[in-house]
Amino acid sequence: MTATETVPFAGTHDPNLLLQVEKVDKSFPGVKALEGMRFDLRKGEVLGLVGENGAGKSTLMKLLTGIYTRETGDFWLNGQPLEVHNPREAQAAGLAIIHQELNLVSHLTVAENIWLGREPVSGGFFTRPSEQVRKTRELLERLGLALDPKTIVSRLSVAQQQMVEIAKALSFEATKVLIMDEPTAALNDAEVDQLHELIRRFITPETGVVYISHRMAELKRIADRITVIRDGHYIDTMPMAETSLDQVISKMVGRAINTGAKPHNVRGDRPIVLSVSGLSTKALLKNVTFDLHRGEVLGFAGLMGAGRTEVARALVGADPITSGDVLLNGNPVTIRTPAHAAALGIGYLSEDRKGLGLMLQLPVVHNIAISSMSAKFSQAFFVNDKAMREAAEASRKLLSIKTPSVNQPVKYLSGGNQQKAIIARWLVKDCDILIFDEPTRGIDVGAKEEIYQLLNTLAEQGKTIIMISSELPEILRMSHRVVVMADGMIKGVLSASEASQESIMRLATHGDEALTHKTEKAGR
Amino acid sequence: MSTDSATMEAVAKSAVKDSSWRERVQQLMALAGLVLIFVVFTVASPQIFPSYSNVTAILFSTTVVGLLALGSTLVIITSGIDLSVGTAMTLSAVMSATFIVNWHIPVWLGIIMTLAFGGLVGLVNGVNVAILGLPPFIATLAMMLVAQGLALVISNARPIYFDPAAHSGYIWLSTGSIIPGTRFPNAVIVLALAAVVAFVLLNKTLLGRYDISIGSNEEATALSGINTKKWLVIIYAVAGLFVGLASIMISARLGSAQPATGAGYELQAIAAVVIGGTSLSGGKGTIVGTIIGALIISVINNGLQIISVRQEWQNVILGLVILIVVFIDQLRARRAATT
Numbered sequence: 098m099t100a101t102e103t104v105p106f107a108g109t110h111d112p113n114l115l116l117q118v119e120k121v122d123k124s125f126p127g128v129k130a131l132e133g134m135r136f137d138l139r140k141g142e143v144l145g146l147v148g149e150n151g152a153g154k155s156t157l158m159k160l161l162t163g164i165y166t167r168e169t170g171d172f173w174l175n176g177q178p179l180e181v182h183n184p185r186e187a188q189a190a191g192l193a194i195i196h197q198e199l200n201l202v203s204h205l206t207v208a209e210n211i212w213l214g215r216e217p218v219s220g221g222f223f224t225r226p227s228e229q230v231r232k233t234r235e236l237l238e239r240l241g242l243a244l245d246p247k248t249i250v251s252r253l254s255v256a257q258q259q260m261v262e263i264a265k266a267l268s269f270e271a272t273k274v275l276i277m278d279e280p281t282a283a284l285n286d287a288e289v290d291q292l293h294e295l296i297r298r299f300i301t302p303e304t305g306v307v308y309i310s311h312r313m314a315e316l317k318r319i320a321d322r323i324t325v326i327r328d329g330h331y332i333d334t335m336p337m338a339e340t341s342l343d344q345v346i347s348k349m350v351g352r353a354i355n356t357g358a359k360p361h362n363v364r365g366d367r368p369i370v371l372s373v374s375g376l377s378t379k380a381l382l383k384n385v386t387f388d389l390h391r392g393e394v395l396g397f398a399g400l401m402g403a404g405r406t407e408v409a410r411a412l413v414g415a416d417p418i419t420s421g422d423v424l425l426n427g428n429p430v431t432i433r434t435p436a437h438a439a440a441l442g443i444g445y446l447s448e449d450r451k452g453l454g455l456m457l458q459l460p461v462v463h464n465i466a467i468s469s470m471s472a473k474f475s476q477a478f479f480v481n482d483k484a485m486r487e488a489a490e491a492s493r494k495l496l497s498i499k500t501p502s503v504n505q506p507v508k509y510l511s512g513g514n515q516q517k518a519i520i521a522r523w524l525v526k527d528c529d530i531l532i533f534d535e536p537t538r539g540i541d542v543g544a545k546e547e548i549y550q551l552l553n554t555l556a557e558q559g560k561t562i563i564m565i566s567s568e569l570p571e572i573l574r575m576s577h578r579v580v581v582m583a584d585g586m587i588k589g590v591l592s593a594s595e596a597s598q599e600s601i602m603r604l605a606t607h608g609d610e611a612l613t614h615k616t617e618k619a620g621r
Numbered sequence: 622m623s624t625d626s627a628t629m630e631a632v633a634k635s636a637v638k639d640s641s642w643r644e645r646v647q648q649l650m651a652l653a654g655l656v657l658i659f660v661v662f663t664v665a666s667p668q669i670f671p672s673y674s675n676v677t678a679i680l681f682s683t684t685v686v687g688l689l690a691l692g693s694t695l696v697i698i699t700s701g702i703d704l705s706v707g708t709a710m711t712l713s714a715v716m717s718a719t720f721i722v723n724w725h726i727p728v729w730l731g732i733i734m735t736l737a738f739g740g741l742v743g744l745v746n747g748v749n750v751a752i753l754g755l756p757p758f759i760a761t762l763a764m765m766l767v768a769q770g771l772a773l774v775i776s777n778a779r780p781i782y783f784d785p786a787a788h789s790g791y792i793w794l795s796t797g798s799i800i801p802g803t804r805f806p807n808a809v810i811v812l813a814l815a816a817v818v819a820f821v822l823l824n825k826t827l828l829g830r831y832d833i834s835i836g837s838n839e840e841a842t843a844l845s846g847i848n849t850k851k852w853l854v855i856i857y858a859v860a861g862l863f864v865g866l867a868s869i870m871i872s873a874r875l876g877s878a879q880p881a882t883g884a885g886y887e888l889q890a891i892a893a894v895v896i897g898g899t900s901l902s903g904g905k906g907t908i909v910g911t912i913i914g915a916l917i918i919s920v921i922n923n924g925l926q927i928i929s930v931r932q933e934w935q936n937v938i939l940g941l942v943i944l945i946v947v948f949i950d951q952l953r954a955r956r957a958a959t960t
Contacts, residue, residue, distance in 0.1 A: 414843075440845025440846065456838045467834055467845045468847070
């Protein structure tokens with residue numbers, strides 16, 4: 098199959114292929130999410146699908162299940178063209194998808210969840226609970242799952258819920274292709290083994306699995322072949338057994354980046370302003386320890402779910418911690434609320450600007466002044482609107498926030514200018530430590546550049562910056578040092594000279610190397 | 622690039638104009654509605670309805686709902702709700718009578734204690750909502766029942782009467798007139814002063830800014846370094862102070878605390894707030910609107926009585942007015958969102 102083919106693929110598909118994706122394009126306003134995307138799944142195999150954050154994995158899945166509509170290209174399932182408009186049709190056609198977030202109704206039982214919408218009925222109306230339980234028991238037995246059909250789903254562990262989700266997908270007689278999106282993100286080693294066992298039971302000469310993951314060690318164990326995608330493009334497909342981790346990583350990140358403005362001065366010799374040790378949370382973080390030097394930009398890299406945002410939230414007291422010590426300028430502090438963090442001069446700029454950053458309907462001036470209202474813009478409980486407006490006007494000039502008036506609701510500003518308004522909020526508050534979570538998400542290219550320059554200027558002026566980002570070029574361009582996280586732990590801290598796409602990705606994906614060794618010793 | 626940003630700015634500018642224009646129109650609409658209803662009743666009953674004594678009566682009858690609605694406005698702006706204001710008012714009135722009639726506490730002190738009691742009930746609501754994290758609907762529904770029950774328990778389910786001679790000062794607060802030579806009731810002046818206080822609170826103080834900010838986006842406000850829980854407690858407590866004031870006005874007017882009444886006032890108060898253009902989803906609302914809303918309710922009730930419509934119809938018509946007002950508001954909001 099060559100890239101020059103323009104006619105529809107009538108008859109060009111291979112009968113040995115279970116699922117074929119051919120030359121699929123999809124764009125969103127301003128972004129080409131997929132361009133000429135393709136991959137194929139053979140009968141009886143597990144295909145690993147890997148790519149960086151934003152490579153297009155989720156978009157591809159949503160196209161396959163009809164949540165999005167593709168612009169061009171073809172899908173083939175078992176030699177038949179696949180044309181679906183919603184997940185229900187995809188399911189009927191034999192394509193089952195297990196999403197990263199579980200889609201179970203938590204207060205219903207295992208059996209009720211599996212047959213939701215397809216309950217066995219008599220007389221077209223009355224449910225038959227015992228029949229439902231019997232069918233569930235049969236299904237679970239066939240899959241080798243030790244679950245009680247009558248258990249309420251909320252009482253199950255995340256791993257067990259995942260099993261229920263899979264059982265539900267396989268309860269459709271038609272299911273031939275199972276697509277799993279990061280199925281092991283919340284599982285421990287033993288649970289991962291159980292999941293893999295389940296996958297092996299499902300595989301027959303007529304079925305196949307697409308296994309999306311960034312955990313290389315797991316892919317080594319379960320996948321037959323691995324397909325790498327990057328920036329919406331198909332890169333390569335390799336047999337898993339003959340492919341090394343480094344080969345995969347270099348294919349995942351192989352893109353030229355602008356290193357023009359990379360910081361020359363590594364500021365490790367500056368005094369430590371913030372020292373975090375042993376930070377842990379109930380949900381994810383384990384023993385997070387790092388130092389922050391005055392005037393540096395400390396990048397936090399890692400894949401989705403690595404725990405970077407959680408570090409920021411735990412640090413400013415937005416989420417409870419189970420242990421951990423924080424020294425601010427050498428003094429121990431216990432930060433329980435964001436209000437306390439703000440009072441100490443630590444400002445957090447959430448990745449979710451609209452949900453957690455802005456008061457959208459309220460004017461720009463309110464959004465800038467909110468954090469400093471009680472300290473700077475009020476006398477004895479009464480607010481001083483004039484002072485607030487002056488400060489907002491000053492910020493507007495300083496950061497060149499484009500808005501016709503500071504009295505305008507902030508929702509009418511562009512993403513970049515909204516971000517600047519939040520930066521202004523913390524500058525007006527005189528914060529010395531700024532934690533940026535995805536500072537340029539949803540911001541167009543030109544405005545990104547402006548934000549970068551602004552961050553550089555702030556650091557030069559002595560502000561200290563933690564920058565969490567999923568974009569490696571951004572991390573490399575901005576950071577004096579890079580902390581790499583995976584699975585709630587810090588996997589390494591790289592200096593600007595050590596940091597490269599490869600070195601970061603190696604640390605970020607390497608979370609399960611111990612697991613690899615263990616499994617290999619167990620003898621494959 | 623430069624033309625791009627120029628057009629963007631033009632678009633943004635027109636958006637600003639739209640949004641402030643929209644808010645002004647909303648207030649004008651409520652006012653226009655009030656005037657329209659007033660004119661309709663004036664035409665229907667030219668002799669009685671617009672007379673000085675009837676207009677005074679309308680204003681007088683607005684007092685209680687108006688005071689409750691002022692506090693409710695602050696709560697509703699946070700995207701909360703307070704269902705307890707009606708029966709909490711009854712309980713506060715019973716407490717006021719208990720202090721002054723049964724315990725012989727001086728009137729001035731009794732008034733202060735009653736206000737404080739109303740504030741305390743609001744504080745408990747605030748703690749239940751902000752600290753314990755109960756949904757405002759449930760927390761205040763529970764308080765509504767508790768207050769209703771306590772009012773009956775404390776009063777033995779019997780009205781407590783003030784002594785017209787010994788407690789004349791108390792009764793004067795509502796029905797007396799501070800303006801010499803007129804019989805313009807003090808209650809209306811109390812409402813006007815309370816409205817000014819609420820207006821200042823909402824527009825000129827930290828409480829008002831945080832109120833609106835919490836209603837617009839509570840989590841973002843907390844992440845901005847505001848102690849949102851503390852402020853929510855304060856806002857519910859302030860709403861309770863207005864309830865305490867309303868309880869003094871109603872018991873002074875009746876010359877007694879009536880423990881079996883009060884339920885239903887909370888819905889009238891919410892209706893006044895909603896008709897006044899405050900959004901139940903929070904972040905937006907005005908005191909002027911709420912007062913107009915309360916006036917619309919009293920004008921409708923009074924006017925229907927005067928043109929001899931059976932009392933049973935009054936709530937039917939009030940319900941329809943709420944539907945129409947909120948529907949029109951939604952319609953305009955939707956149109957603004959799509960253009």
